[in-house]
Amino acid sequence: MSSEQQDCEKIVDTVFQVLIDGSKQGYIGEAISQLEHSLQAAAGGRQANADDETVLAALLHDIGQFATGAEQKQMLCDAAELSNPDGTSTGNTGEKLSVGVTGHERIGAEYLRRLGFSEKVAQLVESHVSVKRYLTGKDPEYYAGLSNASKLSLKYQGGPYNQEQIKEFEKDPLYELKIQVRRWDDSAKIVGWEVPDLESYRPMAMNHLLAQRKQQGVVA
Numbered sequence: 071m072s073s074e075q076q077d078c079e080k081i082v083d084t085v086f087q088v089l090i091d092g093s094k095q096g097y098i099g100e101a102i103s104q105l106e107h108s109l110q111a112a113a114g115g116r117q118a119n120a121d122d123e124t125v126l127a128a129l130l131h132d133i134g135q136f137a138t139g140a141e142q143k144q145m146l147c148d149a150a151e152l153s154n155p156d157g158t159s160t161g162n163t164g165e166k167l168s169v170g171v172t173g174h175e176r177i178g179a180e181y182l183r184r185l186g187f188s189e190k191v192a193q194l195v196e197s198h199v200s201v202k203r204y205l206t207g208k209d210p211e212y213y214a215g216l217s218n219a220s221k222l223s224l225k226y227q228g229g230p231y232n233q234e235q236i237k238e239f240e241k242d243p244l245y246e247l248k249i250q251v252r253r254w255d256d257s258a259k260i261v262g263w264e265v266p267d268l269e270s271y272r273p274m275a276m277n278h279l280l281a282q283r284k285q286q287g288v289v290a
């Protein structure tokens with residue numbers, strides 16, 4: 071194995087470990103683990119015959135939730151809000167729960183860029199919150215279909231886009247792909263859906279990282 075391959079293997083090991091360790095934190099408000107969620111999102115991409123970069127983005131879309139220090143700001147809500155995210159008066163229980171890490175999409179994208187993933191992967195990861203804001207602005211039914219935890223985190227994420235923001239978002243050349251990744255993300259919360267395991271993505275991740283290095287002239 072060349073030193074380039076060894077380097078890429080280490081990066082893949084690190085990223086996979088971050089997903090595995092992160093999953094031990096639990097997935098507040100959802101019935102499956104974070105790792106199962108990531109694997110189901112990637113499986114959605116595979117089923118749709120998406121290209122490798124898009125499948126990897128689906129797999130890694132939430133990595134910013136875990137690739138952070140303990141001091142990272144959490145999106146906190148009261149336990150009572152989780153069962154009633156649209157309620158005006160929720161009768162707080164005093165028990166605080168986190169529905170995610172603030173800015174995790176940007177943290178995840180930057181983390182992946184630094185490790186050598188492509189700009190397309192990073193942008194697709196970075197967009198999964200802006201797509202949520204876009205879709206909730208464009209389609210009220212989309213909001214109604216979100217999980218309670220996802221409705222609550224939307225408040226921290228800036229809320230639904232207005233008409234101007236919607237038009238601006240639709241100019242993005244990756245806009246349709248970004249929406250697809252978000253759809254797989256939304257559908258990736260199914261109890262008992264058996265999908266390929268994390269290791270099955272190793273060859274894809276390795277090929278991607280090696281190709282990126284070659285493109286950037288790191289490998290002769």
Ligand SMILES: [Fe+2]
Nearest residue numbers: 107131132255
């Ligand atoms: Fe997600």
